[in-house]
Amino acid sequence: xxxxxxxxxxxxxxxxxxxxxxxxxxxxxxxxxxxxxxxxxxxxxxxxxxxxxxxxxxxxxxxxxxxxxxxxxxxxxxxxxxxxxxxxxxxxxxxxxxxxxxxxxxxxxx
Amino acid sequence: xxxxxxxxxxxxxxxxxxxxxxxxxxxxxxxxxxxxxxxxxxxxxxxxxxxxxxxxxxxxxxxxxxxxxxxxxxxxxxxxxxxxxxxxxxxxxxxxxxxxxxxxxxxxxxxxx
Numbered sequence: 001x002x003x004x005x006x007x008x009x010x011x012x013x014x015x016x017x018x019x020x021x022x023x024x025x026x027x028x029x030x031x032x033x034x035x036x037x038x039x040x041x042x043x044x045x046x047x048x049x050x051x052x053x054x055x056x057x058x059x060x061x062x063x064x065x066x067x068x069x070x071x072x073x074x075x076x077x078x079x080x081x082x083x084x085x086x087x088x089x090x091x092x093x094x095x096x097x098x099x100x101x102x103x104x105x106x107x108x109x110x
Numbered sequence: 111x112x113x114x115x116x117x118x119x120x121x122x123x124x125x126x127x128x129x130x131x132x133x134x135x136x137x138x139x140x141x142x143x144x145x146x147x148x149x150x151x152x153x154x155x156x157x158x159x160x161x162x163x164x165x166x167x168x169x170x171x172x173x174x175x176x177x178x179x180x181x182x183x184x185x186x187x188x189x190x191x192x193x194x195x196x197x198x199x200x201x202x203x204x205x206x207x208x209x210x211x212x213x214x215x216x217x218x219x220x221x222x223x
Contacts, residue, residue, distance in 0.1 A: 004152070008150065031209040033211060035214075040216075040217070040219075041216050041217065042114075042116075042200055042202075042214035042215050042216045042217050043153075043200065043202075043214040044214070045211045045212075045213065048211055088152065088153070092208075092209045096207050096208070097155060097158075097168075098153075098155075098212060099152075100152035100153040101152050102150060102151055102152045103150075103152065
């Protein structure tokens, strides 16, 4: 079945850029998502991309997709303390389920 | 504002007791989902429903039950058969059961007394 992998932790300095990485295994065209989870809260959809796209940008967020390597990244420009959260990568498999990665905990240091 | 409401935010269960977690949405979504979240793991699907009066088991349905009598509501019961129920439970909904993004409630944290 499909699998989504992420590194579990990332620390950056306030004002730097953060890059959160994800790899997925689905070999067909698919949709890929980034969600943000703040402590004690649910998941908030940040953005999503279809696998025929290379890039999508939305204000401070840039999503890059390398289809050949099945690698997805989320870049956060000018990272702020309010960006500290867990970031989940997810893939939609054509069996009609969402597959979530384990989440990357982003810590922003002052 | 439209959204998904989960209640209660915190819930405690005694041994041998069934408890029910509430999930209500006013987004007019057809599909609804229940996930379990454990530390360091992704979300695992417990049950989902594509339409009223229909629901299907997900990957970890044992020890759980659901109903879908109304479009807006999808309650989850954690039964005494679930031996390790301590977790954070998330309810989600989507327009339909396709690639449309899922929208999440704020979760219920269940603990064992």
